[in-house]
Amino acid sequence: MGEAWLCPACGAIQPLPDAPDAPGAIDDFACLGFPRHLQLDERLLAERFHERSRLVHPDFFQTKSERERALSLEVSARVNRAYRTLRDPIERMGALIRLETGQREIAAKAPADLVEEIFELQELRERAREQPGDPQLRERLKMEQGALRQRLAELDKELQQLSARWDRAVDGGGADKPALIAAMRDRLSGRQYLINTIDDITITLEGRSDAKDRRH
Amino acid sequence: MAYSEKVIDHYNNPRNVGSLDKNDPGVGTGIVGAPECGDVMKLQIRVDEGVIVDAKFKTFGCGSAIASSSLATEWLKGRTVNEAMQIKNTDIVNELHLPPVKIHCSVLAEDAIKAALEDYRKKHGEQAGTREPAAMERKH
Numbered sequence: 001m002g003e004a005w006l007c008p009a010c011g012a013i014q015p016l017p018d019a020p021d022a023p024g025a026i027d028d029f030a031c032l033g034f035p036r037h038l039q040l041d042e043r044l045l046a047e048r049f050h051e052r053s054r055l056v057h058p059d060f061f062q063t064k065s066e067r068e069r070a071l072s073l074e075v076s077a078r079v080n081r082a083y084r085t086l087r088d089p090i091e092r093m094g095a096l097i098r099l100e101t102g103q104r105e106i107a108a109k110a111p112a113d114l115v116e117e118i119f120e121l122q123e124l125r126e127r128a129r130e131q132p133g134d135p136q137l138r139e140r141l142k143m144e145q146g147a148l149r150q151r152l153a154e155l156d157k158e159l160q161q162l163s164a165r166w167d168r169a170v171d172g173g174g175a176d177k178p179a180l181i182a183a184m185r186d187r188l189s190g191r192q193y194l195i196n197t198i199d200d201i202t203i204t205l206e207g208r209s210d211a212k213d214r215r216h
Numbered sequence: 217m218a219y220s221e222k223v224i225d226h227y228n229n230p231r232n233v234g235s236l237d238k239n240d241p242g243v244g245t246g247i248v249g250a251p252e253c254g255d256v257m258k259l260q261i262r263v264d265e266g267v268i269v270d271a272k273f274k275t276f277g278c279g280s281a282i283a284s285s286s287l288a289t290e291w292l293k294g295r296t297v298n299e300a301m302q303i304k305n306t307d308i309v310n311e312l313h314l315p316p317v318k319i320h321c322s323v324l325a326e327d328a329i330k331a332a333l334e335d336y337r338k339k340h341g342e343q344a345g346t347r348e349p350a351a352m353e354r355k356h
Binding site for chain 2: 107108110112114115116118119122123126189190192193196197200
């Protein structure tokens with residue numbers, strides 16, 4: 001794949017079909033020569049990245065034509081972006097979901113029971129904010145936060161299992177691919193909600209006031 | 217990012233903050249949330265003879281989310297259940313001059329309205345949008 005960026009006859013760098021819906025478009029996975037797998041070996045990932053970065057690095061094109069210089073910048077930026085995305089398992093999953101669904105938004109609707117629970121936690125935070133000296137409220141908040149962290153850990157384990165199942169589906173044909181993607185979207189939405197609420201509770205426990213719009 | 221004057225007004229003087237008894241058969245409750253930003257919104261309506269006579273909300277979120285739900289409660293009062301179904305997030309966007317990055321706040325408010333209406337209709341054994349509740353109620 002990496003070789004395809006250089007013309008086999010003259011070694012000149014070739015443009016990358018980068019528009020996401022262009023025929024033969026290069027996605028983050030293909031960009032670094034991986035199938036759309038979710039369990040990627042970190043060392044191999046770094047190796048491929050360095051290999052490909054060297055191949056198209058602008059330093060090697062300084063004496064080449066203006067077109068090749070521009071292309072090496074463009075392709076290098078693309079390779080960097082792919083590596084940044086694939087390096088983080090959650091970002092990687094997000095990229096996969098975007099590719100498979102063709103939608104930019106990853107978040108699904110949050111499940112109703114989770115939303116209700118979070119609403120109650122926010123009310124608890126409000127009470128704790130209004131009575132900062134109340135030790136019982138603080139204790140409850142800490143307990144709830146611990147429970148959320150526990151759930152986050154369980155969710156991450158579930159995501160790992162889903163990743164393994166996805167990779168098997170890719171290798172053996174796409175039988176239950178859409179169902180797996182839907183499950184991942186669902187878990188990722190819940191995950192983001194848990195993380196935001198854990199952070200919110202930390203803010204209250206530290207006696208800070210909410211920074212409005214920090215997440216927007 | 218600058219908020220419009222209307223958003224700031226609703227944020228500083230939110231209308232109809234509070235809650236209604238969610239077990240009351242005349243009350244519909246909608247709790248919705250946006251995972252990306254962590255906002256949660258509760259919106260409740262009290263229906264009498266098919267007309268929304270009271271609406272309350274409580275929102276944990278940014279100024280636009282608070283303003284959107286505050287405005288929604290103002291608009292809900294006095295409308296019939298079916299009229300309330302017609303409220304669109306774009307109406308809220310236009311009224312509050314929400315910028316593109318805040319449109320999801322208005323979507324959340326519309327979802328909350330729909331969820332509250334749905335909850336009320338469930339309590340009365342109907343599917344949303346299938347019957348005219350004003351007429352239904354009056355027969356009792």
